Amino acid sequence: MEYTILILLLPFLSFLALGLGGKWMSHRIAGTIGTAVLGVVVLLSYITAWLYFSAPRLADGTYETLVPYNITWLPFTSSLSIDMGILLDPISVMMLIVISTVSFMVHLYSFGYMKGERGFQRYYAFLSLFTMSMLGLVVATNIFQMYLFWELVGVSSYLLIGFYYTKPAAIAASKKAFIVTRFADLGFLIGILVYGYYAGTYTFHPAEMAILKGGAAMIPLALGLMFIGGAGKSAMFPLHIWLPDAMEGPTPVSALIHAATMVVAGVYLVARMFPLFIEYAPSVLHLVAYVGAFTAFYAASVACVQSDIKRVLAFSTISQIGFMMVALGVCTSMNPHEGGLGYMASMFHLFTHAMFKALLFLGAGSIIHAVHSNEMSAMGGLRKYMPITHITFLIACLAIAGIPPFSGFFSKDEILTACFQFSPAMGWIMTAIAAMTAFYMFRLYYGIFWSGSQPGIAMGQESANNESHSHTPHESPLTMTIPLMFLALVTVVAGFIPFGVFFFKQKTAYEIHLDWKVAGTSIAIAVISIAIATYMYASSHHPLANALARRFHGLWKAAYHRFYIDEVYQFITHRIIFGCISRPIAWWDRHVVDGFFNFLAWSANVTSEEIRGLQSGRIQQYTFVFLLGTLALILLLLL
Numbered sequence: 001m002e003y004t005i006l007i008l009l010l011p012f013l014s015f016l017a018l019g020l021g022g023k024w025m026s027h028r029i030a031g032t033i034g035t036a037v038l039g040v041v042v043l044l045s046y047i048t049a050w051l052y053f054s055a056p057r058l059a060d061g062t063y064e065t066l067v068p069y070n071i072t073w074l075p076f077t078s079s080l081s082i083d084m085g086i087l088l089d090p091i092s093v094m095m096l097i098v099i100s101t102v103s104f105m106v107h108l109y110s111f112g113y114m115k116g117e118r119g120f121q122r123y124y125a126f127l128s129l130f131t132m133s134m135l136g137l138v139v140a141t142n143i144f145q146m147y148l149f150w151e152l153v154g155v156s157s158y159l160l161i162g163f164y165y166t167k168p169a170a171i172a173a174s175k176k177a178f179i180v181t182r183f184a185d186l187g188f189l190i191g192i193l194v195y196g197y198y199a200g201t202y203t204f205h206p207a208e209m210a211i212l213k214g215g216a217a218m219i220p221l222a223l224g225l226m227f228i229g230g231a232g233k234s235a236m237f238p239l240h241i242w243l244p245d246a247m248e249g250p251t252p253v254s255a256l257i258h259a260a261t262m263v264v265a266g267v268y269l270v271a272r273m274f275p276l277f278i279e280y281a282p283s284v285l286h287l288v289a290y291v292g293a294f295t296a297f298y299a300a301s302v303a304c305v306q307s308d309i310k311r312v313l314a315f316s317t318i319s320q321i322g323f324m325m326v327a328l329g330v331c332t333s334m335n336p337h338e339g340g341l342g343y344m345a346s347m348f349h350l351f352t353h354a355m356f357k358a359l360l361f362l363g364a365g366s367i368i369h370a371v372h373s374n375e376m377s378a379m380g381g382l383r384k385y386m387p388i389t390h391i392t393f394l395i396a397c398l399a400i401a402g403i404p405p406f407s408g409f410f411s412k413d414e415i416l417t418a419c420f421q422f423s424p425a426m427g428w429i430m431t432a433i434a435a436m437t438a439f440y441m442f443r444l445y446y447g448i449f450w451s452g453s454q455p456g457i458a459m460g461q462e463s464a465n466n467e468s469h470s471h472t473p474h475e476s477p478l479t480m481t482i483p484l485m486f487l488a489l490v491t492v493v494a495g496f497i498p499f500g501v502f503f504f505k506q507k508t509a510y511e512i513h514l515d516w517k518v519a520g521t522s523i524a525i526a527v528i529s530i531a532i533a534t535y536m537y538a539s540s541h542h543p544l545a546n547a548l549a550r551r552f553h554g555l556w557k558a559a560y561h562r563f564y565i566d567e568v569y570q571f572i573t574h575r576i577i578f579g580c581i582s583r584p585i586a587w588w589d590r591h592v593v594d595g596f597f598n599f600l601a602w603s604a605n606v607t608s609e610e611i612r613g614l615q616s617g618r619i620q621q622y623t624f625v626f627l628l629g630t631l632a633l634i635l636l637l638l639l
Helices: 002-024 027-054 090-113 120-138 143-161 168-199 219-233 242-248 251-260 262-272 274-280 282-303 309-329 341-371 387-401 407-422 424-449 478-499 516-537 543-551 553-560 562-615 619-638
Strands: 066-075 081-088
Touching (some): 002 027, 002 066, 002 081, 027 090, 090 262, 120 143, 143 168, 143 242, 143 251, 143 262, 168 219, 219 262, 219 282, 242 251, 242 309, 251 309, 251 341, 262 274, 262 309, 274 282, 282 309, 282 553, 309 341, 309 407, 341 407, 341 478, 387 407, 387 478, 387 516, 407 424, 407 478, 543 553, 553 562
Antiparallel strands (some): 066 081
16 A cells, blocks of 8 residues: 555645646636645545455454555664654544545535635645645654644644735634644643653554653653643633634635544544553543533533624534543543443544534535625525525534434434443533534524525625625535535435445444434434424524523623633733733843843943053053053062
8 A cells, every 4th residue: 555655745746836836827727736636635545445444354353554654764762763654544544534535525615615716726735735734644653743744734724724814813813723722732742752752652552662660650641741732733621712713714724624624633643542541541531531521511502602603613613522532531441342432432423523514614605605794693594595505504413413314423422322331420411512512503504594584695784794795695606515415425324334334345443332222312302402493593583592692691691702711811811921921021121131231231331441542552652551560560579
């Protein structure tokens, strides 16, 4: 499988071609190059998956780990070096499918959505860079290689979020995302260095570790620091503040970065280091579960009251990433039958979520393309005007709500089963959050496609950009609807993959362990939640919703403003760090430190002015002074 190096090289070459020569290309040529290259990458990824999963398993029933390409990049000692290569195992091959598929759909979708945009070529260049970075991250053979591509993902996401660089909001959002994730990545880097020093390796496997004496006690610290990096990239509380603002980027970017790929990098990191967590830091793994559970609840609470459809989906993403983290954190073993059910449940939900959340974001882009607004108040009754978008969006809503037979039902209920296996309390908490998910998603669905004073957008209504639009909404072009239909098809069938032979010659790498008591309960709760959302939001008037908002106005307002977490950060940074720490330090630096050195400079200048006559260059003066000195010494000796 040496050809797998092309999966990284092709998007990199596309980035160079579009980035350096894009200004001499037309929009059609630039888009065709970027999309065609991703098409080849998709084909190579699917061939790799077919060959890998159709190969015979090992004696213990697992798949072989392959390293088809590897070079030593930085040799430090005979036993410690940094390699660059490609690692293929079930989760990395699965991620190749996820990233290449969603990226290809986004490239194709952007043909219609970004048509006529200034910087179209630059946009496709940045997409290629991001795709290459994410692919390099998931096939990394060691933690240091992962970190390099991790930072490239951060850079490319900064460029894509700030694509509309003339908009102050986009500039602020890109800087916010970059700065927040940089603080988290500092913890990641320190964790890597601690791990490399005490473990004697940068690989992911406990069997390859040569731990220093007493070093085993430092491995949990290293893994905890690495999780901080993952929490930043995956928008875990309290490092989540960058993700909602990142919606300022183009909507296809939101689908690619903030729904299906970049935000799951933290989940992938924990999954990749999972054997180390299990063996050396199970307490840190449980901390991951608690952080994930709180994040999922917090984000679901905020999503229930948002009016911007992209922000609803952003907080939904944060909540679903919390589900994946919880699934990993509740594991106590690698064996599914011995407390390790959550590991593969998390990976399965990562796969299914990537598809239906990308579908939701691309559907939102189709709606915004027709309505020219992100606000639900500018929508309503769009099902009559956008039938394809309506049906595909509904499929995604049913999937994320956990309604069978859609894929989200199988993956989410597998997570709930793992949670109940870990603790009944954790199981019921996550079941309640799943119910909240069904509620806010159908609140969103009805607000877009059903409710409204009249069908479609209110004629002449002001959009979020203060632009008046009086046209009739219409369905998006085929370049936008074909990706919607494809992702909807995947959302329908993906949940059945674990049940048997669909794509491979033998049973797949993942076997499902549904507990029908848990599944039945979650289905019932999801149906009740959907029914409540239907009663409250399906009509054009929302008396119950408005009454509840007035009755609990304080709670509603707090949730709408994200419980003021951003304001807390602003207060801490501006009032405390800048005002109480940085400003006094700056005053001390200007007036005391600079003043002291300015005084030294002034004293030296004045002294030099006073004594400059001693170095006049006149021989007579030097002779006169020499004689006076000599006479003074003689008199001193005589006396």
